[in-house]
Amino acid sequence: MENQEAILKLLLEALEVNTSSAVKTEETYEIPVGVSNRHIHLSQADMNCLFGEGYQMAKMKDLSQPGQYACKETVTICGPKGAIEKVRVLGPVRSYTQVEVLVGDCFKLGVAPEIRLSGDLHGTPGITLVGPKGSVQITEGVVVAQRHIHMNCQDAKRLGVEDGEVVTVEISGLRGGTYSNVAIRANDASALEFHVDTEEANAMHIHSSSKIKILK
Amino acid sequence: MENQEAILKLLLEALEVNTSSAVKTEETYEIPVGVSNRHIHLSQADMNCLFGEGYQMAKMKDLSQPGQYACKETVTICGPKGAIEKVRVLGPVRSYTQVEVLVGDCFKLGVAPEIRLSGDLHGTPGITLVGPKGSVQITEGVVVAQRHIHMNCQDAKRLGVEDGEVVTVEISGLRGGTYSNVAIRANDASALEFHVDTEEANAMHIHSSSKIKILK
Numbered sequence: 001m002e003n004q005e006a007i008l009k010l011l012l013e014a015l016e017v018n019t020s021s022a023v024k025t026e027e028t029y030e031i032p033v034g035v036s037n038r039h040i041h042l043s044q045a046d047m048n049c050l051f052g053e054g055y056q057m058a059k060m061k062d063l064s065q066p067g068q069y070a071c072k073e074t075v076t077i078c079g080p081k082g083a084i085e086k087v088r089v090l091g092p093v094r095s096y097t098q099v100e101v102l103v104g105d106c107f108k109l110g111v112a113p114e115i116r117l118s119g120d121l122h123g124t125p126g127i128t129l130v131g132p133k134g135s136v137q138i139t140e141g142v143v144v145a146q147r148h149i150h151m152n153c154q155d156a157k158r159l160g161v162e163d164g165e166v167v168t169v170e171i172s173g174l175r176g177g178t179y180s181n182v183a184i185r186a187n188d189a190s191a192l193e194f195h196v197d198t199e200e201a202n203a204m205h206i207h208s209s210s211k212i213k214i215l216k
Numbered sequence: 217m218e219n220q221e222a223i224l225k226l227l228l229e230a231l232e233v234n235t236s237s238a239v240k241t242e243e244t245y246e247i248p249v250g251v252s253n254r255h256i257h258l259s260q261a262d263m264n265c266l267f268g269e270g271y272q273m274a275k276m277k278d279l280s281q282p283g284q285y286a287c288k289e290t291v292t293i294c295g296p297k298g299a300i301e302k303v304r305v306l307g308p309v310r311s312y313t314q315v316e317v318l319v320g321d322c323f324k325l326g327v328a329p330e331i332r333l334s335g336d337l338h339g340t341p342g343i344t345l346v347g348p349k350g351s352v353q354i355t356e357g358v359v360v361a362q363r364h365i366h367m368n369c370q371d372a373k374r375l376g377v378e379d380g381e382v383v384t385v386e387i388s389g390l391r392g393g394t395y396s397n398v399a400i401r402a403n404d405a406s407a408l409e410f411h412v413d414t415e416e417a418n419a420m421h422i423h424s425s426s427k428i429k430i431l432k
Contacts, residue, residue, distance in 0.1 A: 103418035115390050115421060144421075146390070168393070174331050174362070177384070179393040196419075202319035203412075203419030205331060205360075 081110025297326025
């Protein structure tokens, strides 16, 4: 009898685990999406080389992340196998230059695709940048962006996630599926947005009526 | 006591269900991948218009599916918003012309992306094709390929799937995830291969060491 009670207790505990994990997959939320094409963030030093000493970028339009904007300026990026023209410069200037390309661009340029979060540039490929006033060869800084979700701390609390956490994101539709290893980037300077590049958006056919959810 | 036994039985049954579904997700298999860029299949009539009466395509290389090959010939495809040059012709000729493009191409061409399985062309956009000897305007036939897995009937039996079934495919790696609605195309003229386009391959960073599994 004592044994049977112990078994019952163990079984109830096992069911509890299963039940709570099932409920957890239903704790889902819809998230807006931002789609990025290839672009470049420049340091002031590299900006000076490419556009002339003390050059100031000209804002073309604000982006959805507060304080971030697309500039009128573009540069050409040149790798060992090929070049890509008209790569959009994003502002404001940063303390380091970072080139964000698509995996397809890496084949064209002849550089290895390194999937990284913004700022994690150690050991990434270099490339030559060409502007109207000169060129500069950077020794590292070419990345393919790792998928991430920007949000403020209130969003993070509501969504039950933390800065630095890695989640899976589900995309609805005939071409839908899930993307793994999506990094949560939570701070109070950010607006809620799931960031993917054009290849990632197209592969899942993400469009205005796509539903995007975090699967915990 | 009788009650307790009944509860025990119910609990064991509930656990059984959970256990068997867990085992099912582990019935996985590795599948080779074929990555397609945009391409076109031509009817003999359209081939005649583009390349001249009675033209015969020149084989450039065999593809992995038996009897299929890439030709030396390319065409230009022109939509209301733009054109794409050097679209590879695949052989042999078909009874209908089918243009397989990327979602990104649809924006450039100015046509709506229609995700379809090969041959399902009803209601898809038309486009103008231009070759060295003339041009032809097709009224339908532009598709974005729905993800699918070719296999022979023996593979299907081994993998526990059927022709026409729709499965989810898991891709390993930092940029991995799952693709839903992958159609099984099983017949004895096919070789085992998961077909995706370049955007789908790049979005998941599918490469030679990626592991591809069917999740039932």
